[in-house]
Amino acid sequence: QIKTAGKILQSPCGPIIHGLEDVLIKSTSISDIDGEKGILWYRGYRIEDLARHSTYEEVAYLILYGKLPNKKELEDFTNRLKTYRDLNSATIEIIKNLSKAHPMFAIESAVAAEGAFDEDNLKLAEALKVGRYKAEEKELAYRVAEKLIAKMPTIVAYHYRFSRGLDIIRPRRDLSHAANFLYMMFGKDPDPLATKGIELYLILHADHEVPASTFTAHVVASTLSDMYSAVAAAVAALKGPLHGGANEMAVRGYLEIGDPSKAKEVVEAATKPGGPKLMGVGHRVYKAYDPRAKIFKEFSREYVTKFGDPKKIFAVASAIEQEILNHPYFQQRRLFPNVDFWSGIAFYYMGIPYEYFTPIFAVSRVVGWVAHILEYWENNRIFRPRACYVGPHDLQYIPIEQR
Numbered sequence: 471q472i473k474t475a476g477k478i479l480q481s482p483c484g485p486i487i488h489g490l491e492d493v494l495i496k497s498t499s500i501s502d503i504d505g506e507k508g509i510l511w512y513r514g515y516r517i518e519d520l521a522r523h524s525t526y527e528e529v530a531y532l533i534l535y536g537k538l539p540n541k542k543e544l545e546d547f548t549n550r551l552k553t554y555r556d557l558n559s560a561t562i563e564i565i566k567n568l569s570k571a572h573p574m575f576a577i578e579s580a581v582a583a584e585g586a587f588d589e590d591n592l593k594l595a596e597a598l599k600v601g602r603y604k605a606e607e608k609e610l611a612y613r614v615a616e617k618l619i620a621k622m623p624t625i626v627a628y629h630y631r632f633s634r635g636l637d638i639i640r641p642r643r644d645l646s647h648a649a650n651f652l653y654m655m656f657g658k659d660p661d662p663l664a665t666k667g668i669e670l671y672l673i674l675h676a677d678h679e680v681p682a683s684t685f686t687a688h689v690v691a692s693t694l695s696d697m698y699s700a701v702a703a704a705v706a707a708l709k710g711p712l713h714g715g716a717n718e719m720a721v722r723g724y725l726e727i728g729d730p731s732k733a734k735e736v737v738e739a740a741t742k743p744g745g746p747k748l749m750g751v752g753h754r755v756y757k758a759y760d761p762r763a764k765i766f767k768e769f770s771r772e773y774v775t776k777f778g779d780p781k782k783i784f785a786v787a788s789a790i791e792q793e794i795l796n797h798p799y800f801q802q803r804r805l806f807p808n809v810d811f812w813s814g815i816a817f818y819y820m821g822i823p824y825e826y827f828t829p830i831f832a833v834s835r836v837v838g839w840v841a842h843i844l845e846y847w848e849n850n851r852i853f854r855p856r857a858c859y860v861g862p863h864d865l866q867y868i869p870i871e872q873r
């Protein structure tokens with residue numbers, strides 16, 4: 471008999487680790503989380519330090535290459551990203567055809583399509599197919615990884631433009647990753663505080679060990695499919711409301727709630743059996759306050775202090791947070807706001823529609839996905855777990871006329 475809840479399920483074949491909680495899938499030197507203390511490191515550096523001192527390009531280099539770049543390395547890397555930003559015209563057409571769909575559908579499709587046009591990706595996939603992954607192929611793999619990082623903001627911004635019936639705006643080479651993204655979305659020189667917010671968000675989401683999307687990327691990459699396909703699959707996993715989709719859902723919730731005075735009632739409802747989960751709350755690994763959430767909360771506060779909180783989103787979120795922190799249900803389960811609780815608020819006031827919040831998560835996390843794929847390919851083995859079959863065997867086949 472399989473139990474239906476809990477971390478370990480008992481089955482006739484032995485224990486099942488439900489949702490792979492705490493199962494180690496590989497060793498990594500990319501990022502580490504102390505879930506008890508609420509600490510996150512990228513390549514050994516605390517995210518608080520990176521958020522304070524770094525740019526997204528520098529953090530992306532760190533995650534990809536394992537060390538902070540010197541000036542020349544950063545300049546070369548940044549310039550390469552700038553040259554890779556454009557998309558194939560056929561990919562642009564696909565994005566246009568999906569302009570009425572949720573952007574995450576378009577991103578999945580556009581990433582997969584772009585991979586079919588990238589000669590480096592195809593050459594690499596051919597080499598992997600015959601088991602060749604030496605210095606030359608690794609160089610190719612890093613180039614493909616850099617292209618994926620560079621193209622993701624373009625895919626998202628182009629979808630936004632098409633969805634609003636606007637012309638696309640080509641990337642500008644004189645702008646940073648974050649500023650160019652806002653420029654491609656809105657077509658004007660971005661406000662410095664908005665650019666800072668996007669930059670901060672991109673830094674804070676760049677990697678997070680092996681959540682569902684990164685694990686998905688590993689599974690696909692482990693079959694020696696191609697890097698774009700692995701990233702397209704990761705985008706698909708990120709889309710779900712239990713993962714990256716939570717930031718969109720959180721802000722939609724704050725808008726619906728509309729007033730801080732309703733926070734108590736909303737939080738209470740989430741504690742009832744079968745009640746709606748609070749989006750942006752809880753985490754598989756953090757049993758303390760998510761360190762990214764702390765940083766982004768402060769940024770959101772800075773943003774609404776400067777530009778106002780007319781829809782009371784920050785006020786509603788703050789009231790909900792207070793209720794959560796004081797409620798025994800959340801205390802006993804050690805559920806705290808996660809990064810998605812705060813991240814959408816500033817975006818909303820920047821004029822970014824909420825369906826683009828999760829896409830911006832993908833713009834950032836793509837670096838983590840590709841870094842993990844590259845790390846795994848150093849010692850690749852296909853992921854192939856088992857399931858415990860509990861159905862019948864050797865049933866007698868009955869022809870359809872007799873059923």
Ligand code: ACO
Pocket residue numbers: 489681711712713714716740741746747748749750751752753754755803805808809810
């Ligand atoms: N609201 C209310 N109750 C919750 C919440 C929540 N947001 N999250 C967890 N719980 C409760 C569960 O109902 C469960 O209660 P029980 O012990 O009485 O059955 C207990 O806390 C443990 O929760 P699980 O669902 O078992 O935790 P799990 O590790 O499987 O899930 C997850 C983690 C998916 C993040 C969950 O907390 C959740 O659904 N949160 C809301 C969605 C969200 O914010 N996702 C973003 C995650 S972070 C990211 O991707 C950037």
